[in-house]
Amino acid sequence: MDTGSGLIYLTATVVMFASPVTLAPMPDQYYRGVDWLSRYGYLSPPDPHAGKLQTKEGIEKAIRQMQRFAGLTETGELDADTLNLMSKPRCSLPDIVGTEDMLRKRKKRYALSGLRWGKKGLTWSLLNYPKLQSTLDPSLVKYLMYQALKVWSDNTNLQFSETGQANQADIKISFAHSIHDDGYPFDGKGGTLAHAFFPGDVDIAGDTHFDDEESWTYRDDRGTDLFTVAVHEFGHALGLSHSSSHPSIMQPYYSGPVGDENTYKLPMDDLQAIQTLYGVKVKRETTPPVGRPTPRRPERPKTPPPRVTAPPDPDAQARCEGGFDAVANIRGEVFFFKGSYFWRMQRTGSLVSFSPARITNFWMGLPHDTNKIDAVYERKTDNHIIFFIGSNYWIFKDTSVLPGYPRPLSEWRMRTQSGKQVDQVQSAFVWAHNGKTYLFSRGEFWRFTEGQGGTVPQPDAEYPKSVSLWKGVPSDPDDVISWGQEGYTYFFKGNSYWALKSGGLDEGVITPKSTAVDWMRCPAPAPTPSYKPRSGGGQCNCDVNTAPTFTAPSRLILVPLVILLQCVGQLI
Ligand SMILES: [Zn+2]
Ligand SMILES: [Zn+2]
Numbered sequence: 001m002d003t004g005s006g007l008i009y010l011t012a013t014v015v016m017f018a019s020p021v022t023l024a025p026m027p028d029q030y031y032r033g034v035d036w037l038s039r040y041g042y043l044s045p046p047d048p049h050a051g052k053l054q055t056k057e058g059i060e061k062a063i064r065q066m067q068r069f070a071g072l073t074e075t076g077e078l079d080a081d082t083l084n085l086m087s088k089p090r091c092s093l094p095d096i097v098g099t100e101d102m103l104r105k106r107k108k109r110y111a112l113s114g115l116r117w118g119k120k121g122l123t124w125s126l127l128n129y130p131k132l133q134s135t136l137d138p139s140l141v142k143y144l145m146y147q148a149l150k151v152w153s154d155n156t157n158l159q160f161s162e163t164g165q166a167n168q169a170d171i172k173i174s175f176a177h178s179i180h181d182d183g184y185p186f187d188g189k190g191g192t193l194a195h196a197f198f199p200g201d202v203d204i205a206g207d208t209h210f211d212d213e214e215s216w217t218y219r220d221d222r223g224t225d226l227f228t229v230a231v232h233e234f235g236h237a238l239g240l241s242h243s244s245s246h247p248s249i250m251q252p253y254y255s256g257p258v259g260d261e262n263t264y265k266l267p268m269d270d271l272q273a274i275q276t277l278y279g280v281k282v283k284r285e286t287t288p289p290v291g292r293p294t295p296r297r298p299e300r301p302k303t304p305p306p307r308v309t310a311p312p313d314p315d316a317q318a319r320c321e322g323g324f325d326a327v328a329n330i331r332g333e334v335f336f337f338k339g340s341y342f343w344r345m346q347r348t349g350s351l352v353s354f355s356p357a358r359i360t361n362f363w364m365g366l367p368h369d370t371n372k373i374d375a376v377y378e379r380k381t382d383n384h385i386i387f388f389i390g391s392n393y394w395i396f397k398d399t400s401v402l403p404g405y406p407r408p409l410s411e412w413r414m415r416t417q418s419g420k421q422v423d424q425v426q427s428a429f430v431w432a433h434n435g436k437t438y439l440f441s442r443g444e445f446w447r448f449t450e451g452q453g454g455t456v457p458q459p460d461a462e463y464p465k466s467v468s469l470w471k472g473v474p475s476d477p478d479d480v481i482s483w484g485q486e487g488y489t490y491f492f493k494g495n496s497y498w499a500l501k502s503g504g505l506d507e508g509v510i511t512p513k514s515t516a517v518d519w520m521r522c523p524a525p526a527p528t529p530s531y532k533p534r535s536g537g538g539q540c541n542c543d544v545n546t547a548p549t550f551t552a553p554s555r556l557i558l559v560p561l562v563i564l565l566q567c568v569g570q571l572i
Contacts, residue, residue, distance in 0.1 A: 033078045036086050037062045040252070041094030069095055069244040070253070089214075089224065089254040091232060092184055092195035095242045110250060110273035111241035115198040115205075117170070120278065121159045122206070124149060125169035132177060133189070134216040136226065139332040144218065145173055147261040148230035152238060155271055156278040164362055164399045170205075171237050175212040186211035193254055194229050196236035206237045225257035227264075235270065239277050245269040315355045319343060320522035322495025322515050327479040328376035329429070330385055334483060334519070337373040345519060363387070365401025366394060375428035375479055380435060381450050388425040388439075395454070411456045414439065414446050417464055422446075429480040432487030436460075443467050443475050472510035473498040 034054060037043040042062040043054060060076040067074045072081050126145055129138045136144075142162075149160040149171075163169050179185040182204060184195055188211075196208040210216065210229065217223030228249075235250050243250035247267040249258065258264050266274070318338060326337040334345040341356030359373065360366050366387065375388040385396040392406035414422035427440035437448040437457070444464035448457040467475040473491040482489050489500040496512035497519070516522035 029083060030078060033063075033083070033086060034059060037066060039094070040066075041096030042066050065096070069242075071244070071246060085253065089190050089193050090252045091229075091236075091242070091254075092186075092192040093236055093242065093252070095244075095252050110243045110245060110248065110269045112273060112277065113198045113236070113239050113241045115200055116239040116277045117158075117199045117206075120157050121161065122170040123161055123163040123168070124171040124173060125163050125166040127166055127172055127174040130175045130210070130212055130214075130216045130226075132212045133214060134212075134223070134226075136216055136218055137332050140218060141216075141226065144227045144261060145230055148227055148234055151231050151264060151266060152234055152274055154281070155266060156274050156281055158238070158278050164364060171234070172207045173210075174207075175210045175216075177212040180209065182207075182209070184209075186213065188213045189215070193224060194233050196233040198236060199239050208233045208237050219257070221257065224254060227261045228256070228258045229254065231258065231264070235274070238274065240270070240273050243269055243273070316522070318356065319520045320516045322520075324478055324492060324515070326373040326376045326427075327481050327490075327492050328378065328385075329481045329483045330376070330378045331383070334481065335376065336519070337376065340371045343520065363396060363399055363401070365396065365405070375425045375439070377428040377430060377437065379437070379450060379454075380430050381452055382454055384454065386428070388428060391423045393425075412439070412446075412448075413458055414441065414464070416442070416444055427477050427479045429482055429489070431489060432482035433489075438480070440467060440477065440480065470500070473500065 034043065037059070042065050043059065063078060063082065064074045064076045066072075067076075067082060070085055072085065075082070078086075124145070126142050129141050130136060146160075146162070152158060153160050160171075166172060177186050178188075186192055186209075192211060193214055194208070194210045197204050197206060199205050208230075210226070210233075215223030216226040216229075218226060231249050240250050242252045245251075245267075248269040249266060250270055250273070318341070324336045324338045326335075328335045328337075336343045336345070337359065338356070340359055342359050342362070343356050360368055360370055363385075366389070370389065373387060373389055376385065378385050379395075384402070385398075387394040387396065388409065389406075391409045393409055393412075394405040394407075395402045409423065409425065410421055412422075416422060422441045425439050425441050428438070430437050437450055439446050439448070443466060445467050446459040446463045449460055450457050467477075470491070474493040477491040477493050480489060480491050486501070491498040491500070492515060493512075495515050497515045498510045498512050500510065514522075514524070517524045
């Protein structure tokens with residue numbers, strides 16, 4: 001047996017229990033109970049070669065041990081409470097890891113597997129998504145994995161970073177069903193829910209598997225809460241065994257959702273366990289970004305360092321001053337590109353990290369010196385992601401570029417109204433209202449009807465048209481997205497954004513709002529004087545008092561000017 005993987009052998013028999021109705025177990029319940037006790041480490045499996053059978057005393061002792069671990073009355077019998085608990089959905093890992101001697105000495109508290117990672121920076125990768133029973137959006141699944149790992153790193157010096165190189169990740173996360181190549185098959189809906197491998201040097205160490213036949217849910221009691229189970233399994237992936245303590249996230253049985261993933265805190269037992277392995281967290285200003293390798297940090301010094309005033313955070317400055325080169329809705333997350341970096345906002349509205357990730361570390365195949373993306377969009381026909389930089393474009397499948405790219409932008413056959421070939425795209429998006437793709441360049445826009453097969457479409461007839469047809473928004477936006485359940489369209493320019501309701505091309509007055517405050521989670525600035533049209537303003541609402549004060553000076557001028565032009569346009 002490979003001790004490095006840390007997951008001891010479990011019998012593959014499927015255990016199903018009828019609802020207990022009497023105190024005396026039926027014969028099949030008895031044998032299934034014995035099987036259950038073997039599966040979860042309370043009873044050594046009978047040795048088929050020696051022909052040794054379990055003794056009545058041995059089984060009774062195992063039942064008592066199971067009852068003690070679970071906090072039940074120790075009867076030594078398969079009574080109703082015991083059978084009921086055995087029928088609960090749970091983690092595949094055994095409860096008992098270690099010798100009988102260790103167990104006798106053991107207090108009712110957390111247990112460590114004896115294995116831990118020898119490094120503080122760990123990488124993770126989500127290999128696939130639930131598909132058999134769950135309808136969770138892939139971006140939501142990834143978000144929940146991120147949050148579940150964060151629960152552990154919030155309290156220790158561990159740092160997790162997502163890596164695009166899946167086969168090199170320390171913690172490879174996947175959804176699988178039945179037999180799935182690791183010797184620990186899942187058992188369909190109910191029963192075992194998930195398992196994870198303890199830390200170690202072998203490839204499978206840290207890997208975490210979820211049974212794809214469960215109905216994984218998010219904030220919905222009708223299924224199994226993915227966040228709750230993920231926090232538990234990552235506890236194993238970091239070296240924790242099952243705990244007999246109440247409360248503890250490391251209890252083996254699933255008892256319903258633990259609550260809001262943003263505010264969930266580890267119970268004291270689990271906190272002590274993880275800090276025993278990896279130390280108490282040394283506070284830092286920022287969390288590591290997704291997609292960027294985590295720098296190694298020095299160990300906590302024995303004497304605390306002198307307090308110093310934190311210098312201004314350059315990440316926060318870049319994030320809060322706006323001026324994004326491109327914004328894209330990719331798999332329901334909003335990506336903000338600026339210079340060589342990007343930020344990601346989850347569908348729940350939270351940023352994956354306040355620190356940006358380097359574009360070329362995430363999107364493998366763009367030029368290494370990429371320092372400006374013109375426009376990005378996700379193609380709805382095949383979910384490929386298309387990048388425009390200068391007079392070239394790239395097509396990505398997930399984060400890998402397709403062979404043969406970049407290719408020239410001229411393949412899109414965009415010509416201006418004056419007949420010139422378009423040499424740069426400024427904005428690109430798929431309009432949720434009609435599913436068509438729109439590309440913008442220098443005040444004009446083209447519409448495309450994309451078909452299957454992934455070939456570059458021709459512009460629809462009668463295009464280009466003037467961006468001024470989109471009333472109330474800048475004519476040269478930095479980028480445009482359709483996003484959210486309502487399918488609103490958002491125009492971004494400088495540090496402001498304009499929201500158009502679904503299907504509305506001419507909605508009259510649209511008040512720009514602050515990208516920094518609403519999207520990048522920056523503090524709201526002190527109110528600044530509102531812009532008022534000089535005369536004849538009519539209903540024009542040109543209030544820009546939500547525009548942040550730390551906008552670059554050129555943009556402070558630009559934003560009111562754009563609105564002024566729009567106001568004038570409505571007066572004509
Ligand atoms: Zn477990
Ligand atoms: Zn597995």
